[in-house]
Amino acid sequence: MGSTLVFGGGGQLGQCLQHVAQQRNLTDIVFLPEEQANILEPAALRETFTRYQPSYIINCAAYTAVDKAEDEVDLARRVNRDGAENLARLCGEFGATLLHISTDFVFAGTGNQPLTETDEAAPISVYGLTKLEGEEVIPRHTSQYFILRTSWLYSEYAGNFVKTMLRFGREREEMRVIWDQLGTPTYAIDLAGCLLHVIQSGSTAYGLYHYSNEGVTSWYDFAAAIFELGGLSTRVVPIRTAEYPTKATRPAFSVMDKTKVKKTLGLTIPHWRESLKVCLSRLA
Ligand SMILES: NC(=O)C1=CN([C@@H]2O[C@H](COP(=O)(O)OP(=O)(O)OC[C@H]3O[C@@H](n4cnc5c(N)ncnc54)[C@H](OP(=O)(O)O)[C@@H]3O)[C@@H](O)[C@H]2O)C=CC1
Ligand SMILES: Cc1cn([C@H]2C[C@H](O)[C@@H](COP(=O)(O)OP(=O)(O)O[C@H]3O[C@@H](C)C(=O)[C@@H](O)[C@H]3O)O2)c(=O)[nH]c1=O
Numbered sequence: 001m002g003s004t005l006v007f008g009g010g011g012q013l014g015q016c017l018q019h020v021a022q023q024r025n026l027t028d029i030v031f032l033p034e035e036q037a038n039i040l041e042p043a044a045l046r047e048t049f050t051r052y053q054p055s056y057i058i059n060c061a062a063y064t065a066v067d068k069a070e071d072e073v074d075l076a077r078r079v080n081r082d083g084a085e086n087l088a089r090l091c092g093e094f095g096a097t098l099l100h101i102s103t104d105f106v107f108a109g110t111g112n113q114p115l116t117e118t119d120e121a122a123p124i125s126v127y128g129l130t131k132l133e134g135e136e137v138i139p140r141h142t143s144q145y146f147i148l149r150t151s152w153l154y155s156e157y158a159g160n161f162v163k164t165m166l167r168f169g170r171e172r173e174e175m176r177v178i179w180d181q182l183g184t185p186t187y188a189i190d191l192a193g194c195l196l197h198v199i200q201s202g203s204t205a206y207g208l209y210h211y212s213n214e215g216v217t218s219w220y221d222f223a224a225a226i227f228e229l230g231g232l233s234t235r236v237v238p239i240r241t242a243e244y245p246t247k248a249t250r251p252a253f254s255v256m257d258k259t260k261v262k263k264t265l266g267l268t269i270p271h272w273r274e275s276l277k278v279c280l281s282r283l284a
Contacts, residue, residue: 109251
């Protein structure tokens with residue numbers, strides 16, 4: 001299958017990829033944390049490509065602080081757009097296939113029907129905008145790419161909503177959580193499995209795909225499930241978005257349709273509640 005380089009290898013998804021690669025006994029994958037490979041340094045990146053001659057690149061590196069991005073527009077754009085462009089350019093030159101991760105936050109979230117890959121993206125936050133710019137710049141440099149948009153990632157690694165809820169839930173009797181933002185959580189281990197499946201299958205069905213777990217929920221219902229399945233008695237109070245002011249605006253509806261990824265790659269995707277159970281059991 002040729003060698004694979006993972007950029008942003010120290011982040012949440014990067015660590016999940018390490019876990020799944022180990023489970024599948026895949027040894028020809030090199031995980032590069034930011035300290036070893038900064039996607040904003042083209043000359044050093046070229047040296048890395050020259051040294052490893054990779055067949056695949058997985059770009060897990062990103063600027064993911066949604067609220068902070070509103071104040072750090074330049075940095076968010078450099079990482080999410082320019083970083084993606086640096087990798088795409090080298091993939092084009094070296095003939096490597098690029099697997100890049102994007103987000104449901106590219107959508108405005110004003111609809112109420114599951115979003116497909118051909119639905120219009122219209123970001124309402126700096127993070128969403130810079131991620132869309134990253135998506136758009138890749139095809140200018142290579143046709144050998146898979147862009148997977150995902151949503152509400154969580155896992156036993158790094159910081160995420162599930163771990164935040166568990167931590168606060170142990171300390172507090174009550175949590176107030178938004179119920180008027182609907183989407184689908186994604187267990188990052190499942191996404192990692194999908195990414196490695198693309199590589200292992202040798203698929204050349206390049207293009208844009210949506211990937212999340214199955215089902216639909218709100219952050220409120222997600223929190224309630226985390227407490228229920230996590231064995232915590234924390235009360236969850238449903239609140240509206242307006243009652244939880246944040247710097248960045250989030251889409252009210254970002255449920256993604258996964259028909260294309262399931263059909264093209266022959267995947268079965270677990271329901272979000274089933275994957276949540278797996279994650280919670282590993283955390284316990
Ligand atoms: N988390 C989520 O809920 C969702 C994430 N996504 C997308 O999934 C992908 C993976 O996200 P996730 O693993 O959760 O994010 P993390 O923030 O956990 O990981 C991102 C990693 O990128 C690293 N990084 C930042 N800047 C650079 C750089 N210039 N060069 C190299 N590495 C860099 C970060 O290092 P450091 O921490 O040291 O800055 C961090 O380790 C991203 O593309 C994200 O946009 C999509 C939907 C939901
Ligand atoms: C902690 C907390 C959050 N919330 C709300 C705020 C927000 O609308 C929602 C999730 O909050 P978070 O800050 O954990 O997550 P957020 O950073 O909005 O998550 C997003 O991250 C980026 C990277 C993505 O790409 C998205 O798919 C999505 O996962 O829950 C509450 O209502 N109550 C709370 O106590």
